[in-house]
Each structure stands twice: as C-alpha cells, then as structure tokens.
Amino acid sequence: MIVLGCNGFSRVSEVFAEHFGAVGTERHYLLGHDAGAALLVDGELVAAVEEERLNREKKTTDFPVNAVECCLEHAGLKFSDIDLAAISWNFSAEVLDQMLSGITSAPTAPAAKLGLLSNMGKLFTEVVSHDAILADFAARTGFTPDPEQVVFVPHHLAHAMTGYYMAGMKDAAFLVSDGRAEVFSSLTGEIRDGRVRVFDESAIGAEYSIGLLFAATTRYLGFVPNNDEYKIMGLSGFAEPPTPNPFLEHIVQLREDGRYTFCRPLETDNPRSFEPLLERYFGPVQDSLEYMARVAAAAQEMLTVVTSHQLRAREAKTDLTHLLFEGGVALNCLNNTPLFEGSRFDDLDVSFGASDTGITIGAAVHAWVGHPDNAGRVKPAPPVTPYLGPEYDDSAIEQTLREFGGRVVSSRLSDDEIVARVAQLLTEKVVIGWYEGRIEHGPRALGHRSILANPHFPDIKDIINTRVKHREPFRPFAPLVLESDAPKVFEMGRKARSPSMTFVFPVRPEFRDVIPGATHVDGTSRMQTITDQDTPRLAALLRQFTELSDVPCLINTSFNVAGEPIVCTPADALNCFLGPEIDYLVLGNHLVTKSEASRRALT
Template structure:
C-alpha cells in the first residue's frame, strides 16, 4: 500500500493576509506552515521533504506541489499508484459548528461577531474545508483524487503518530502541544498496538494555547512568531526567572486533570492583545538583551510549569513508562530536559519532525495503520532516519560547479581524503560548509546540510553569527559528538542519546574551557549525538578531528543564512557559500574554495 502525506494550502497565505491582516512572513505562520509531503510504501517511510527546501520560501504554507512531485519521483511511482492521500487536518462540519458556538458566546459586539463569522466562513470555504482541500489538490497537481481515498487525520493525532513511527512503533504515552489544531492546542493520551486513545478530560482549548501565547511573547520581543521561539529559549539562559514570576501570578492558571487556562483568551485576530499585559508587569519595551532575557526566562519557567502539570496528570493516568512529546512546543529543548528529569517516565522521545514539518509523516502513518488492509498490526518499524530528502550524485555536483565558472575552485578527493583534509582545516578558526547525501527532514540541520566549526575558540560564535549567519550575537550553537563519548562531556541524565538536537545538557565543568564555542552562557549545550551507522562520514570526520585536537566535538549549525531555508541543492549551497564568509565548502567528494576577490 502506498500512502502520500500532504500539508499546505494554496490560498492560505492569501486569505490570512487579506481577511485576517496577517502581513509579511506572518501570513505563512498561522495554519499550514512547514508545508511538505511524505511517502509511505507498505508502511516504510521512503521519502519526505518540506516545500520550503524546494521553492526556497522559508516556512511556506503553500500547497507542496514540488514536494509531492519529488516524493513520487523518488519512489518511482505515479498518482495512479497511490492508494491513500493523508491530510494532517480534519476541519469537519462539526468543527465549524463548534467554532460558531464559541463565537456566539464570546463577549463582543454583534457587528464584530458578524465580521468574524464571515472571515471564518471564507477560511473554511476557500482553504480548510474538505472540498476546498480536494479542489486545491486537483488544481495544483493535475490529479483529481478519489474522495474515498483521501483520509483527513486530526492534526494532533498526526503529530502523535509521527513520534510513534520515529520512536520505533512501541506502546507509549504522549503529550502533543502546539499553537492550535482544529479545536485544541494540546492533548495527552496513549498509543497501544498502533491505536490512539486521547484523554479528552485533559485537552487544552485553542483559546488557552500556550504555543500561541509564546508566539505573542516572541512577537513582542521583536522576533517572528511561530518561527523565532527558539531565540526566546536561547535568551532565557541570560537571566533567571523573576520572583514572583508575572506569568505564573497573572497569566497561567492550573486546573485538575492536567488542564490549564490563560487569564485572557488567545485572540488570533488581535495578535498584540497581550502586549499591554507584558508592559504592565515587565515595564515598557526595551530593545536590550537584559530586558528581553528577563521576559524570556519568565516565559521559559511558565512553559515548564504548565507542561510539568500536564505530565503529572498523564503519569497518574497511564501505566506506560515511555513518553512521546510532539508539536511545536516540543522543539523547546531546554524544557524537554526539565520535563524528563522531573517525571517518572523512563525515557522521552522528541522526533526530528516534532513541529509541523513532521505531520505529513504522521498523517500517512495514521492512514496506513488504521486501514482495514493493515489492521492486523502497527505501522512498519523500519530503521528511522532523518535523511529522507533529495540527494545529488557526484556528476550533478560537478555540473553545478562548472556552472559557477570562475567564482570557485575545486578538487575531487576520495572519501578518506575528504575526512583527512577537513579535519585538518578545522583545527584552525575556519568555517566549513558540509553538504552530504540525502537532505535531512525537519527544522534542524543534522549533519548533511551543516556548517561546521571548531568549538575550542571562544569567539567562534561571534564569527559565525555575524560573518556567516547574519543573525543576533546572543544565539548559541549546538555541538555534535559521538554517541559513545557524549556522557564523558555532558551530564546526560536519563538520556543515552540525543540524535535530533531536542535536549539540552549541562557541559561537564572540566570540558567547558575546552569547548567554549559550543557552551551556552548558562553552561549547557543542545547536543546532537551521532553514530557510524547513522552518519558514517560525519562520524569519521569527528573521530579524526578529535584525534588531531583532543577536542571531542564540533559545532554544527544549519547551512543557511537568517531568513533563508536550509540549503537543498548544490546550487543552493554554492550561493550561500559565495554570499557569506564561509571559508571552505565540501560538496560530496569535492573540496571547494572561492576564487577571485571573494576568496
């Protein structure tokens, strides 16, 4: 059975811009962001890619026409071969009716209610309704799907099944939390034998969305909501939370069954409706690190308090000892470590597709696992890898290099020579673009489209932030380390591995002076562990680099500049290389340098 997962809306950005006032990049960041496609063949995930990597528009919410075509081409199949199309949204008539009842009960003038009713109706009619989605699919692909072969998967269930598949299809409890799904912003439950049970008494309304509140904080601090929340997380390390914490005193309210609510409902049509409260309790906005860090630290503590409250209720309800955390809030790796260490769960998994990048995978898995023809067992537990996107052979790399003419010079090396050469280069204060194999899936570079550097230089963060990434100087960088070496350098707690940069660990005291470039101001690092099986060439490079320097890790950050998607093709990599102060570029087996004045 072949299942195609698909997320994205052709008219989503247009409707949000024209009818809801979401302008600029924010028009992509409400629903449908991180659009993409995935393909499951007989339960095995064979291809997945985000649309932004192909159309080069970061966080795009557009219909994933390029991603769909690439997934089918990669698997060697056509639309006629696809048995099911899985959509990670299920905006039914009942969902619409519930939203109308909530609107009718809202304390606002009738004229405003009427205006909102019209906007919601247009959103359902043109974007989110099932007929609109089917029409959009046909218009953008040229293939009219059989409605009986289209499965609309509730958004949070798609998140849960993404994590379930990546964690090895084992029975597990789960917490899903994000901005909003159809009606809720967070749910908990269990997955047993591939079947999901949601603990409905613990569901959090979309009106009380912690994810959307965090987005409001992100916007207030001058960043892009639903994209730059990790900047708020990074800033929180520069300050301790205030005591008392205004968010805990005046915003967050905890209730029974792990539920919580906010002091005022989240209003997506008034995105700055919380700004007055922020200024009341933290003072007028100041564009300083100290001011922003104080609010960030308070927000970080609020997030931990709320999600820990949810986990205590979930723990009391389930007998399972494994936990999945999925959804946009699961990308807050500082919180993830606190959650695991403060719970009774033996382990917690956060996948490489925890945000909406992964819901195309989860929707496909859910459709496959719940189809009558596959009802006898859970989804196929194939070896999980994040390297699911496009790959370019050496011939294509050389063709691209020739197209860049006299702007670059290159030499082709053996794989062993590449490792030796780059390890030697990295002993110095240089920045290397690293482009290998299949593109990784998800929001973080995991060693195939990465920028690498030596963490022993204290100012290497400033070099990369200002001269390469063109971003804020307070931003930290993550280290990659061999899985076997990680416990020697980092206090890993209950975790034995962290392959997707989804947990933060304290750097052991004796290593902080050795890897200052990979140590945040609070003494922690967002670690990625690698193995020879998962990333053989990168592991060989790291092993050789360690032998040369006695430094046991490398800085790994995404191969892109601020505001751009991670590079996908050799041409993307070369354009980024030439537009920044990256010193060297490795494209497969080719070592590339700049020619002429840009060298």
C-alpha cells in the same frame, strides 16, 4: 500500499492577509506552515521533504506540489499509484460548528463577532474544508483523487503518530502541544497496537494555548512568532526568571487534573491581544539584553511549569512507560530535559519531525495503520533516518560546479581524503559548509546540510553569528558529539542519546573551557549525538578531528543564512558559500574554495 501525506494550502496566506490582517512574514505562521509531503510504501517511510527546501520560501504555507513530485519521483511512482492521500488537518463540518460556536459565545462586541464569523466562513469554504482541499490538490497536481481514497487526519493525531512511528511503533503515551490545531492546542493520550486513545478531559482549547502565548511573547520582543521562539530560549539563559514570575502570578492559572487557563482567553484572531498585559507586568519594551532576557526567562519558566503540570496529571492515566512529546512546543528543548527528568517515564522521545514539518509523516502513518487491510498487522518498526529528502549525485554536483565557472575552485577527493583534509582544516579557526547525501527532514540541520566549526575557539560563535549567519550575537550554537563520548562531555541524566538535537544538557565543568564556542552562557548545550551507523562520514570526521585536537565536539549549525531555508541543491550550497564568509565547502566529494575573483568581490 502507497500512502502520500500532505500539508499546505494554495491560498491560505492570502486569505489570512486579506481577512485577518496577517501580512509580511507573519502570513506564513498561522496555518499550513512547514508545508511538505511524505511517502509510505508498504509501511516504510521512503521520502519526506518540506516545500520550503524546494520553492526557497521559508516556512511556506503553499500547497506542496514540488515536495509531492519529489517524493513520487524518488520512489519511481505516478499519482495514479497512490492508494491513499493523507491530509494532516481535518476541518470537518463538526469542527466548523465548534469554531463558530466558540465565536458566538465569546465576550466580544456583536459587530466584531459578525466580522470574525464572516472571515472564518471564507477561510473554511475557500481553503480548509474537505471540498476546498480536494479541489486544491487537483488544481495544483493535475490529478483528481478519489474522495474515498483521501483521509483527513486531525492535526494533533498526526503529530502523535509521527512520534509513534519514529520511536519504532512501540506502545507509548503521548503529549502533544503546539500553537493550535483545528480547535485545540494540546492533547494527551496513548497509542497501543497502532490505536490512539485520547484522554478527552486533557484537551486544552486554542484560547488557552501556551504555544500561542509563547509566540505572543516572541512577537512582543520584536521577533517573528511561530519561527523565532528558539531566540527566546537562547535569551532566557542570560537571566534568572523574576520572582514572582508575572506569567505564573497573573496570567496563567493551573487547574486540577493537569489543566490550565489564562486570566482571560487569547483572542486567536488578534495575535497582539496580550501585549497590553505583557507591558503592564514587564514594563514597556526595551531594546536591551537585560530587559529581553528577563521577559524570556519568565516565559521559559512558565512553559516548563505548565508542561510539567500537564504531565504529572497524565502519568496516573496510563501504565505505559514510554512517552512521546510532539508538537511545536516540543521543539523547546530547554524544557524537554527537566520534563523527562521529573517524570516517572523510562524514556521520552521528541522526534526530528516534532513541529509541523513532521505531520505529513504522521498523517500518512495514521491513514496506513487505520486502513482495514492493515488491521492487526502493526508491529515494531526499525529506526527511521531523518535523511529523507532529495539527493544529488556526483554528476549533478560536477555540472553545477561547471556552471559556477570562475567563481570557485574545486578538487575531487576520496571519502578518506575528504575526512582527513577537513579534520585538519578544522583544527584552525575556519568555517566549513558540509553537504552530503539526502537532505535531512525537520527544522534542524543534522549533519547533511550543516556548517561546521571548531568549538575550542571562544570567539567562533561571534564569527559565525555576525559574519556568516547574519543573526543576533546572543544566539548559541549546538555541538555534535559521538554518542559514545557524550556522557563524558555532558551531564546526560537519564538520557543516553540525543540524535535529533531536541534536548539540552549541562556541559561538564571540565569541558567548558574545551568547547567554549558551543557552551551557552548558562553552561548548557543543545547537542546532537551521532554514530557510525547514522552518519558514517561525519562520525569519521569527528573522530579524526578529536584525535588531532583533543576536542570531542564540532559546532553544527544549519547551512543557510538568516531568513533563508536550509540549502537543498548544489546550487543553493554554492550560492550560500559565495555570499557569507564561509572558508571552505565540502560538496559531496569535492572540496571547494572561492576563486581569487570571488574573494576580491567580497572585500
């Protein structure tokens, strides 16, 4: 059975701009962001890619026509081969009734209600209804799917099934938390034999979304919501949360049974509705690290307290010992480690597709597992690799190098020669673009489209932030480490591995002076563990580098500059390499440097 998962809408950004006032970059951060596609063939995930990697528009909401074609091409399939198309949203008539009922019952002026009802009607009929999505699919692909072969999967169930599949399809409890789905912002439940049971009493409406509250704080501090929340995580390390914490004292109220509310509901159509409260409790926004760190630390503590409150209440509802945490809030890796350590669960998984990048996978899995032909056939699945996107072979790389002519100089080396040469280069204060194999899936570079550097140099973070990535100087960098070495370098607690860069761990005191460039101001690192099985060439590089330097980690950050998606094609990599101050580029088996003419152009 062939199942295609999709996320993205052709006109959603235009509708939000026209009817909801979301303009500029914010038009891509409300609904359908992280558009993409995934393909299951007889239950095996064979391809998945985000549309932004292909259309080069960061966080795009557009219909994923390029991603769909890429997945089908990888598998050698046509549209007519698809048995099921799985959409990672389900804006049914019942959901519309719930949304409209919420608007009419809200304590809002009648004129404002009428306007919002009209705008929601346009969004529904033009973009997100079943009929609108089917028409969009046909218009963009030229293929009209049989409505009987299209499965509309509730957004949070798609999130849960993403985690379930990537954790091997073993029975597990789940917590899903994000900005908002159709009408909710958070659900808990469990999955047994592929069947989902939601703890209905745990559902949190979008009007009390901690994801949206955290996004509102992100916007308040001058960053892009639903994209820059990791900057708040980074800032929070520069301060202790204030006592008492205004979020927990005045804004968020914890309720019985793991629920919570706010002092007043969020106005989900007005993303700035909480800014007067933030200003009241924190004072007017100041462009200073001290002020921003204080607000960020308060928001981070709020998130940690609320999710722990949710989880403690849910632990008693299930006898399962494995927990899945999915949704955009699960990308807050600073929260994940204490959440797990304070729980009774034996393990907690946060997948590389925890954000909306992964819901195409979960939607496809949900449709596949739920199909009558597969009843009773669910069994544990093998580990899933994140390297699911397009790959460009040596001939494509060499053709691209020829097209860049006199701008670069390259030499082709064997795998062993590449590893040895780059390991030696990294003993110096250099920055290297590392490009190999299929592009990784998800928001974080996991070693196939990465920028690497030596974390032993204390100022390497400043060099990469200011000269290469062109981003804020307070931003930390993640180290990668061999899984076998991780407990020696980091205080891992009950975790044995972190392959998806979704947990933060304290750096052991004796290693803080060894890897200062990858140690945040609070003494922690959001690290990635790697193995010979997962990334053999990268593992070999790290092993040789460690032998040469006695440094057991490498800095790994995404191969892009601020505002751009992670590079995908060889041309993307070369263009990125030629712009900022990256010293070397490994492009497959080619070691690339800038030509003398390119160097002169940069000076």
